[in-house]
Amino acid sequence: MTVRLGVPATLMACLLVASAGLAWDIAWHTYIGRDSFLTPPHAVLYGGVAATGVAALAGVLLETWRRAPGTTMLLTVFQAPLGVFVTGFGVLTLVVSAPLDNYWHELYGIDVTLWAPFHVMGLIGGLVAVMGVVYAFAADLARRRRLAVGGQVALLALALFAWSAALRGLLTIFQPALFHSPTVVLGPLDVLTLPVGLAFSVALVGAGAAVMSGRPPAATVTVAMAALVAILFALAAPGAVRWAAAAGGYTFYTPAGPVVQPLDLMVPLGLLVPAAVLDGVHRLVPGGVAAGAAAAVPAAALGVWLVAQSVPVTAGAAVLGAAIALPAGAAGGWLGAQLGTVWRLGER
Amino acid sequence: MTRPVAGAWLAALALAAGAPLAAAPAVASAAATRTDAYRAGPYTVTVTREDPVQVDRATVFAVAVAPADGAGVVAVRLPGPGTAGRQGRAETAPGARPGTYVVTAAFPVRGAWVLAIAVDGRAGRGQAAVPVTVAAPGAIPEWLGWTIGLSPLAGLAVFLVAQVRTARRLRSAVR
Numbered sequence: 001m002t003v004r005l006g007v008p009a010t011l012m013a014c015l016l017v018a019s020a021g022l023a024w025d026i027a028w029h030t031y032i033g034r035d036s037f038l039t040p041p042h043a044v045l046y047g048g049v050a051a052t053g054v055a056a057l058a059g060v061l062l063e064t065w066r067r068a069p070g071t072t073m074l075l076t077v078f079q080a081p082l083g084v085f086v087t088g089f090g091v092l093t094l095v096v097s098a099p100l101d102n103y104w105h106e107l108y109g110i111d112v113t114l115w116a117p118f119h120v121m122g123l124i125g126g127l128v129a130v131m132g133v134v135y136a137f138a139a140d141l142a143r144r145r146r147l148a149v150g151g152q153v154a155l156l157a158l159a160l161f162a163w164s165a166a167l168r169g170l171l172t173i174f175q176p177a178l179f180h181s182p183t184v185v186l187g188p189l190d191v192l193t194l195p196v197g198l199a200f201s202v203a204l205v206g207a208g209a210a211v212m213s214g215r216p217p218a219a220t221v222t223v224a225m226a227a228l229v230a231i232l233f234a235l236a237a238p239g240a241v242r243w244a245a246a247a248g249g250y251t252f253y254t255p256a257g258p259v260v261q262p263l264d265l266m267v268p269l270g271l272l273v274p275a276a277v278l279d280g281v282h283r284l285v286p287g288g289v290a291a292g293a294a295a296a297v298p299a300a301a302l303g304v305w306l307v308a309q310s311v312p313v314t315a316g317a318a319v320l321g322a323a324i325a326l327p328a329g330a331a332g333g334w335l336g337a338q339l340g341t342v343w344r345l346g347e348r
Numbered sequence: 349m350t351r352p353v354a355g356a357w358l359a360a361l362a363l364a365a366g367a368p369l370a371a372a373p374a375v376a377s378a379a380a381t382r383t384d385a386y387r388a389g390p391y392t393v394t395v396t397r398e399d400p401v402q403v404d405r406a407t408v409f410a411v412a413v414a415p416a417d418g419a420g421v422v423a424v425r426l427p428g429p430g431t432a433g434r435q436g437r438a439e440t441a442p443g444a445r446p447g448t449y450v451v452t453a454a455f456p457v458r459g460a461w462v463l464a465i466a467v468d469g470r471a472g473r474g475q476a477a478v479p480v481t482v483a484a485p486g487a488i489p490e491w492l493g494w495t496i497g498l499s500p501l502a503g504l505a506v507f508l509v510a511q512v513r514t515a516r517r518l519r520s521a522v523r
Contacts, residue, residue: 100496116493118496124500128500337515338508339508345518346514346518
């Protein structure tokens with residue numbers, strides 16, 4: 001494995017560990033609560049983040065020393081593939097958010113919702129870090145395409161797998177829209193949030209994958225990759241909480257303790273339908289806007305149905321949510337197509 | 349081949365990531381004013397001040413000494429038990445009326461402190477120990493928390509705009 005591939009592969013592995021820690025941490029909050037900063041899930045989460053930061057720094061230093069082509073320069077000293085820098089800045093955002101999040105918990109309580117400022121800041125940092133890994137893989141893929149060198153399918157699979165983590169991150173960001181904060185108040189109107197979030201997320205990720213790969217069913221494959229990992233985490237997290245709780249002598253909020261939540265499985269699986277729609281429309285109408293808008297229709301329907309499983313939903317909020325989901329899907333598709341173009345053609 | 353121009357967009361991301369470091373938490377101001385009288389040898393020292401005092405902020409102690417015989421007043425701040433601070437001098441200035449003084453002191457660490465006020469005049473010498481509670485920085489307001497928390501979005505937006513331009517350039521180069 002070359003340095004150009006080894007660095008993003010290491011970054012992706014570290015971020016996967018961090019995201020496993022995040023899934024564990026969310027289950028920990030749900031069943032035990034945040035009793036201190038140094039909980040077992042936090043150790044995994046921030047261990048993964050720290051390892052990503054070290055790997056990104058090592059990658060930058062190594063590439064600066066190698067002075068190989070296909071890099072971007074930073075501060076006229078450091079040079080590395082753009083993606084490694086982007087991942088580094090994502091990790092920096094995560095690292096800054098951690099103590100601020102701890103401070104926020106000390107002020108506002110141990111069980112602050114996921115939609116708290118420094119949770120969102122950390123999740124944005126995670127998304128940026130994931131994007132960086134996609135840049136790094138895609139740049140090498142574009143170079144191999146131009147030179148007609150082998151290994152393109154494996155590299156495309158790695159890039160799509162890295163990009164699928166962005167969908168998992170976006171689903172985590174929109175998770176409170178499922179139970180705790182299903183609607184957003186806009187003046188006199190209530191708007192269902194989840195349809196908008198799902199439409200934007202699946203369109204962004206699907207269009208990015210479709211344009212980067214240039215062949216169907218890239219969007220469906222990417223969403224399937226995200227679903228597979230998300231379902232594995234959803235199945236494993238309750239057991240991990242039970243195990244750590246038994247070892248540490250913790251008690252649960254609910255008598256039953258941690259259990260697998262069916263909706264955690266249904267959300268990623270349900271997104272396969274909009275992804276397939278996106279693939280189909282993208283084949284007929286290249287570009288992301290039409291494909292994103294088309295994918296938004298089943299995504300919005302899924303969002304309304306999912307929220308209705310857990311809380312009462314008014315017709316007005318559902319209609320407004322679905323209506324806003326369409327332009328959100330188009331916007332996500334457009335942005336995804338722009339990123340996909342850079343990934344398909346850019347070699348840095 | 350390297351491309352330095354990308355550094356601008358990366359710098360924007362860096363700025364967005366680093367912006368929270370520059371933002372200081374706001375300090376809550378829930379302090380009340382209190383007045384207490386202390387014995388300092390032959391003198392009675394009356395002290396009016398905020399309670400609690402905010403950490404690291406210049407705090408005014410209005411001191412009145414009776415009898416008002418023009419005694420000299422010197423004040424020193426001393427860390428109380430369990431407070432990881434150091435002794436320091438406080439500034440003392442004469443007040444508007446005879447026998448009144450304005451003592452200004454800043455306390456660098458939250459916790460228990462003592463403001464020791466030494467009085468030396470015609471009636472004799474004495475020292476009053478004024479206990480001071482120094483409060484920690486207050487709650488960061490929610491709006492500021494969200495501003496800091498969402499600040500990386502600004503850097504991300506700048507980066508994405510650059511990527512949209514890059515996509516246009518790459519597409520036109522292919523055509």
